[in-house]
Amino acid sequence: MSVVENPSDYSGTRKGEDKSFEGVWDTPKGIRRLSSVSHRVVGRRFIYTGFVFFLIAGFLALLVRTQLIVPGNTFLDLETYNQVFTMHGTLMMFLFAIPILEGFAVYLIPLMLGARDLIFPRLGQFGYYCYLFGGIIVLSSFLFDAAPDGGWFMYVPLSTSAFTPDVSADFWLIGITFAEIASVTAAVELITAILCARAPGMSLAKMPVFAWYILITAFMIAIGFPPLIIGSILLESERLLDLPFFDPALGGDPLLWQHLFWLFGHPEVYIIFLPAAGMVATMLPTFVGKPLFGYGFTVAAVVSMGFISFGLWAHHMFTTGLPILSLSLFSAASTMVTIPTGVQIFCFIATLASGRPRLTTPMLFILGFLAIFVLGGLTGVMLASVPFNWQAHDSYFVVAHLHYVLIGGMVFPLFGAFYYWAPHFTGRMMSERLGRWVFWLMFIGFNTTFLLMHVTGLRGMPRRVATYPEGLGWDRLNMLSSIGSYILAAGIALFVFDFLRHKRKGAVAPRDPWGAGTLEWLYPPVTPGFNFHAIPPVKSREPLWDQPELLDNEAHRVEGVMRGIRDGRRETMGCDPVSGEPLYILRLPHPTWIPMLAAFGLAVLFGATIASFYWVSAVGGAIALVAFTLWGWEPSDSGVARDAGMGHRLPVNVVDRRSHTHVGVVGTVLVLMALFASLVFGVLYLWNVAPGMAGAARLPSVLPVVGAALAGLAVAGFGQLGRHAGLKDRFAGAALFALLTAISAGLALWALWAALKPIDPWATALGATLWAMAAFVAVNLFVTAYCALFNAVRRLSGQVEAGQCLPDFNLATYAKGTGLMVVATAAIYLAGALQGGAG
Amino acid sequence: MTNMARRVTAIVVPGLAWATHFIAVYALISAACPPRAMIGYSHLVATVAAVTLAALAACLWSVVSGWGKTDNDLGGAAFWSGLIFALAIFADAAILFFFQGCGG
């Protein structure tokens, strides 16, 4: 690979744009602001949109509590109540909790790590619009009087077309899956941003602990969301196409949905908790004045929670009649997750002890978090006990527990975070006096509402009941809970008031107003469009405390790498994922409408599918495809080197395993593998629970299966050869191998289709799942072929210069992932065919 | 591999060991306990024992590699990660002490 030194005519240069640093980073004005890709703009949008969903979902909760305030109440009818509690859960879990935390991560991570933006800014914009459009689709169901009413868990068969014939379930399945795209794209984006774009010298051991929390959370999203996405796609195709995935009469199983749902649903709880705990771990040291106690402990605890939280899903299924031995396994794993949680809590307590804590509003919320979350954790341990769970499951005890964990573990830290980081959003401080009122109203209201529910549950009141008869011992408890919920709501209303008030009247925030140690406070908090004029080398986890040169100078005079800009482009520093040493100059895209167009195309596709206007869906799909193609068709930046200051002379967008685009591809392949694994789980599960049906299914043909495996190997092999040729700057060779990759993908597609021809997907659930697996692999083969042809066309049309082989490099990794899926699919088919042959 | 890369590996390996162990135990129970039992209970116990020893060995490696570095550092993280996952692996396998069969 050759690197060109300052070529006079280089495709990555923006000619004729002689802008200043500020000009290049400026956020577009007016309506064009919507085209902004800056993490500051996108992150704030996630936060504000998420908060709006929080208010809507909170209002729905008040409707629920008002209905339950007296027995036999007729404030809401049964149907409305079911819609209200379904939407409360759905909005809170999918459209508030995860997006708002991702919003904070998107906003804070680059600032804390010393990057000028997230490194896939367009993906951030795309994710936001997917989230917004998906949320609007879900909410719009109210307008069509078709709000989902099957519970946020959408259990089958209640949500199948037999029992929910209207489109309410389609609104849920399609809208939520669409919005989940935002979570998954944000996960890939955050993983890559944390690993690839840190300040010089910020090794993993010097990374602020918040980044560890977000890194692990992002990995959990990448692996945890796919089971639900697959489950939703299977359920939607059962509804639209009548495929029998969950139909017991044809070898399906309603419990398969529950497994897929909770494989997502339990990690989800930790996905919500970890970023919030990360906020606590960031705010707490500021108010204690000492670094977080036990950095190593905390990293170990976060990593182990990330793993173990995937082994708990079946504790939502203790009453479904699983074997006692399975129950005990999940019970054991559920109790063990307490240990890393306990480690974390005690690290927080030890941090409190190591300095002189200041009782500010964020600190109050941290103390509230400690009290509420510890209690919720203890009831969680109770629920991990199988016999107790058989009593408490689906009763108000669980309602109490989950609100203790989620409100205590997430909402309280979040409100603390609002008070803490508000200067970043408005340049002003929120009121400490009103903040105390907000805290105490919320704390008292919360405990009044939910503490009593433990008792209500043990008194036998089940969840999700729109009404209850009087005289069973639930009347007074419910009334007190409802009154508590109004107090909690008053606290939140006061917060909204304070937020609106402080935007005009709040005290102007000075630089680093809380005396924090992390890098996001380096600049005065009236936010410019850019993050850092120069990116300072980092020698400590609390650089603002330990590196006096940072706060002693005016922010824009602080010494660092990459002062100024080159070629009129937005740039930040790419680093080695482990050591944090500067590796390359990372070119970033400028404001663009294309990701929004792609999200809009998908919104048309999904919205029209709900309305059954399938030709409109096709138009939407075409718009999205065109947008994605335009997105990819831009001049490559690699192949040159630039001076980065402080003695670093670095290549631009290096072609390397550690390149941000390659790490992004690896993250994407991880998500795809998790999707594929969910389907493999479905196949093995159905094969195991309905052996009779497995025999009844006709078997794949052997010869095409072997052919598919060979074609899969060819996809991977040609991809790899293309990468090799690209690295050697052999233009014709790289184009040829790209073409061969595409052809092999086509052959693999054909072979898979031929192998499955004898199987009728409508006859058995297993057959349908085998087809679903093939369909998923087919989509990946299609994308591989599309990208390979794309690369070939770019080379043949002279768009590629020497040293610019990142597309070939990345395609090879994706092709290897796809090839692996094809081979694994073929192996499963072959096992089925051989077993059938032997029996 | 640099020193720090080795420490990061030592943090993650026990997690992977736990995940492999958990999937193995879940799959073995699912194979042994439904009406159509594909493997016998004694096979279940023997295989779980073997997998558990292997997983605990992986944790031990992390504990050893992080030994003496239990301060605020990634070495400490490797040590504690090994310890926490070893406890979790032990608990997941310990269920077999309580039952002589699939139970229920």
Next chain:
Amino acid sequence: MEAALDIFDAQWALNGAGVGASRTLWLTGIMTVAGIAIFALVMVFVALAWKARGEARTWWVVGGGIVFPAVVLFSLFVGSTLVLRAIAGGAEAAHVIEVTGKQFWWDVVYDPDGRAIRDANEIVLPVGETVEFRLKSADVIHSFWVPSISGKMDMIPGRVNRLTVTATEEGRFRGQCAEFCGLAHPLMAFEVVALPQDEFDAFLDGLEGEARDAVTPQERRGAEVFQTAGCIACHRVGGISDARIGPDLTRVGARASLGAGMWKMNTGNLAGWIADVRDMKPGADMPSYNHLSGPELRALVAWLESLE
């Protein structure tokens, strides 16, 4: 709306009126006390830490975060598993009762492999005898829960779940569907009556066989309406009709409640139910019979009440 079973603690998980419930009660008590103690302890640590103003020590985290929870959790796990074994450990069942959950009521068959005696929405148990419930569903997922006697078990289409139960105290208890099952989920309850062994046997004998003959002219008129108005298309009444779509009405007059454990069985409620079932229970499959004349309705109600 007043509960059909207006006993204050009829649905209380802390009654301990069955083997499952009372063993779990013991576990609940220990865990609650331990939980409160640990919570208080942690809060004391927080308060002490707030005042400490000094050096934190590693052993705090090791002790509080690893050693202490490991010991507590392991003891809890052992205790919980022993209770689990005691509850679920395959005691030989003296009776089998098959309960099928339907939107939104319960179809009950005593001794399904033998005498196969059908009833609905009320379950009678012999005190001190082990009963195996075979739990099925005809449509969506329901969950069978009688907190006073035992923990719950889901009813899942395509599966037969087994729940072994031993009532230890006589009495009348309330059960309710615990898994959200659609529109009228909150209106899907049932009553459980625990009787001494001999009364249980007498109850089963009484349940078997054909319905009581209509005696008074009004009752005879009611039986006629039952057949001409279309009720026989769905409801079984031993000796008259054999349909299985709706609840078995052979002994409907003997039940204490109406509409799956929701309303007291009396003339007014029964007449209101027949005349406008979908007002009382939205989502029920039964149509409203508001076209029946007043005398017809009164006769039908009188006859149904006589079926004891």
